[in-house]
Amino acid sequence: MSEQGSAKAKRTRFAIIGGYLGSGKTTLATAIAKELRLRHGKSTAIVTNDQGNVLVDTQYVKDAGFDVAEVLGGCFCSKFPEFVKNARTLVAMGRPDVILAEPIGTSTNVLSSVVAPLRNLYPDEFEVAPLLVVFDGTRANEMLERPTGFGLGSQSRIIPLNQVHDAEVILISKCDLMSQRQIEDVIERIGVEAPGTEVIPYSAHNSMNLDKIVDLLVSSRTSQKLPRPDDPSIFATEKASMGWYNLSGRIQATRLDLSAFITTLLRQVAEAFPGRMTGHVKVVVSTPRVAVKIGLVEGQVQVEGLKGSRFLEGEGRLVINARITTSPEEMKRVFEQAVESTCARFEVELTEGSVSCFAPRPEQPDHLHRE
Numbered sequence: 001m002s003e004q005g006s007a008k009a010k011r012t013r014f015a016i017i018g019g020y021l022g023s024g025k026t027t028l029a030t031a032i033a034k035e036l037r038l039r040h041g042k043s044t045a046i047v048t049n050d051q052g053n054v055l056v057d058t059q060y061v062k063d064a065g066f067d068v069a070e071v072l073g074g075c076f077c078s079k080f081p082e083f084v085k086n087a088r089t090l091v092a093m094g095r096p097d098v099i100l101a102e103p104i105g106t107s108t109n110v111l112s113s114v115v116a117p118l119r120n121l122y123p124d125e126f127e128v129a130p131l132l133v134v135f136d137g138t139r140a141n142e143m144l145e146r147p148t149g150f151g152l153g154s155q156s157r158i159i160p161l162n163q164v165h166d167a168e169v170i171l172i173s174k175c176d177l178m179s180q181r182q183i184e185d186v187i188e189r190i191g192v193e194a195p196g197t198e199v200i201p202y203s204a205h206n207s208m209n210l211d212k213i214v215d216l217l218v219s220s221r222t223s224q225k226l227p228r229p230d231d232p233s234i235f236a237t238e239k240a241s242m243g244w245y246n247l248s249g250r251i252q253a254t255r256l257d258l259s260a261f262i263t264t265l266l267r268q269v270a271e272a273f274p275g276r277m278t279g280h281v282k283v284v285v286s287t288p289r290v291a292v293k294i295g296l297v298e299g300q301v302q303v304e305g306l307k308g309s310r311f312l313e314g315e316g317r318l319v320i321n322a323r324i325t326t327s328p329e330e331m332k333r334v335f336e337q338a339v340e341s342t343c344a345r346f347e348v349e350l351t352e353g354s355v356s357c358f359a360p361r362p363e364q365p366d367h368l369h370r371e
Contacts, residue, residue, distance in 0.1 A: 012126055013126075014098075014128050014129065018103055018107060019171075020105050022298070025134050026057045026304070029100045030305075032214055036218070043098070044099070049107075051358075052073075056284045057282070060291070069087070071086060075103055075104045075113075077107065078363035078365060108166075108230070111168075111228070130221055130225070132168070135173065162230060168225045172187070172200070175201045176205050187201065236362035243331045245357045251318045258311065262292060269296060277326060278298055279298075281322040282304070283320050286307075286316060291305065291306070291308065322335070328357040
């Protein structure tokens with residue numbers, strides 16, 4: 001075998017899975033990783049990403065039994081060297097067959113700021129799959145609507161449209177909650193918005209078309225799409241309107257129904273921040289044997305992961321991540337009240353709690369690439 005052929009054979013398959021807040025990226029990534037292991041005998045590592053210093057998604061991936069690295073405090077695009085360093089570390093640790101990476105739900109221009117630099121700067125290390133974008137089919141109307149204004153008062157969005165335009169393959173999620181006619185309608189609307197883009201409707205919960213996504217990842221298909229010339233600054237106002245809240249701590253209880261505990265907490269948050277104000281709230285409680293992850297997306301509580309029993313006996317780790325269209329001060333007030341009252345109701349002791357709450361600064365891509 002030639003030296004060039006040997007280098008290519010050693011490349012790690014790399015797939016970026018983008019998509020808006022609450023679309024189901026982490027749930028899909030772990031489902032793909034399980035399928036790759038069970039059906040194809042391939043090992044998978046996952047790179048998570050968000051604004052805080054303790055991530056629900058990282059804990060969830062660990063609980064699912066996969067190697068994970070995380071990029072904190074900003075999007076992959078603004079921390080590209082760290083992103084590549086983490087990928088290389090995963091390769092050095094276990095040489096996975098596939099690395100899956102999911103950027104922050106408000107990430108934009110991922111094709112030009114992450115995918116294109118990765119495929120152009122590191123062709124001998126990584127084989128980059130087409131950019132996958134997860135699109136929540138149950139929220140198609142609002143995700144595809146044209147904005148009428150910006151900022152705290154408008155709740156209009158241009159980020160989901162940018163993600164759809166960026167995609168090389170669009171994955172319509174949560175199809176188990178939709179009728180066949182609804183699925184067809186969403187496919188048709190996406191076809192108008194992004195003509196020629198491949199679309200795969202799927203469900204991570206009943207495995208509908210999951211095999212098609214996995215087959216794509218084990219194929220030799222690579223990212224080829226030319227990046228769009230969008231200016232990242234046009235998304236700054238929308239991103240700045242969403243505050244970030246993070247809590248990490250230990251909880252203790254004699255016997256606690258984690259599903260009821262987390263759902264009660266999230267319903268209080270939903271009452272304070274109704275409708276579109278809530279981008280995504282993620283809560284996970286875990287022990288070595290038990291893990292429950294439940295999310296809140298625009299007033300809807302969704303069970304996103306369950307490992308072992310839903311009951312906690314003794315001590316567990318609690319992590320909360322939230323993106324909500326409001327001020328950091330209001331987020332902190334609401335969450336403090338919700339956590340305190342929920343712990344009191346269920347006779348739960350919270351210790352070692354660490355809280356951060358802020359408005360993330362707009363990203364400045366450090367490897368923006370236009371071909």
